[in-house]
Amino acid sequence: DSGVTQTPKHLITATGQRVTLRCSPRSGDLSVYWYQQSLDQGLQFLIQYYNGEERAKGNILERFSAQQFPDLHSELNLSSLELGDSALYFCASSAHGGRDSYNEQFFGPGTRLTVL
Amino acid sequence: AQSVTQPDIHITVSEGASLELRCNYSYGATPYLFWYVQSPGQGLQLLLKYFSGDTLVQGIKGFEAEFKRSQSSFNLRKPSVHWSDAAEYFCAVARTGTASKLTFGTGTRLQVTL
Numbered sequence: 001d002s003g004v005t006q007t008p009k010h011l012i013t014a015t016g017q018r019v020t021l022r023c024s025p026r027s028g029d030l031s032v033y034w035y036q037q038s039l040d041q042g043l044q045f046l047i048q049y050y051n052g053e054e055r056a057k058g059n060i061l062e063r064f065s066a067q068q069f070p071d072l073h074s075e076l077n078l079s080s081l082e083l084g085d086s087a088l089y090f091c092a093s094s095a096h097g098g099r100d101s102y103n104e105q106f107f108g109p110g111t112r113l114t115v116l
Numbered sequence: 117a118q119s120v121t122q123p124d125i126h127i128t129v130s131e132g133a134s135l136e137l138r139c140n141y142s143y144g145a146t147p148y149l150f151w152y153v154q155s156p157g158q159g160l161q162l163l164l165k166y167f168s169g170d171t172l173v174q175g176i177k178g179f180e181a182e183f184k185r186s187q188s189s190f191n192l193r194k195p196s197v198h199w200s201d202a203a204e205y206f207c208a209v210a211r212t213g214t215a216s217k218l219t220f221g222t223g224t225r226l227q228v229t230l
Contacts, residue, residue, distance in 0.1 A: 002159060035218075043206060043220035056217050090159060105218065107152075107159035 003027065004108035006091050012114045018079040021111045025072055025093030031055065032074040033094070033105055034066055038087035049074055050096075078113070086115045118143040118209050122221035130229050131199050137192040137224050139207030148210040149190040150218070151181055155203045163205075166190060177201070202228045 003026035013019055025032050034046040036059075045058035049068035060066075063081075068074045078085060088110045094103035119142045129135055141147060148167050152160040164175025171183040181192045190207060207221040 004159070042222045045217050045219070048217070058217060104162060107161070109157070109159045
């Protein structure tokens, strides 16, 4: 158990809908990262937040957005869902922001999103 | 941009046999290098990492990896595989200076036969 929790574990929805994935980082960790794992694209970094502010951005679609709240939990919002958005979405957390040095990222179990 | 290649999609080894999983990276300088393992239904767990110094790094669960700059490789090894090692293994790279963003390879699925 990494200490990172993600809810829900599974989510099934229809095309065009909007969903919210939630992540609670390890106690004391300030950074949260979101990754997408799909058969087509593999594991891809989406976005990082550090202490409430966006720190780094990866291959995140404009239909997707994220935020980190004052209690440090994070939400990933996916809208106008398409079949291709079906994937496993991982959240990870680390102690700090990692701008100048690496901080180990601890991964949650993921949320499996199925878009029908 | 950095990239990672794992040429083997699927590998099968017998329990007790040795294992080597290949990883090649593309990056202009020495990156941070990692190996993660993903068991079915689980998140990713860090096996080991290389930042600098000794090119042979030891990790958890008896794994080790060797950084070879001349070959741009960071292969994962284990001298004797256990059935519980069956999982998917990911090599990842992060740029020095922006170490937060991990770029992953496509993964190698390891099957262990008894």
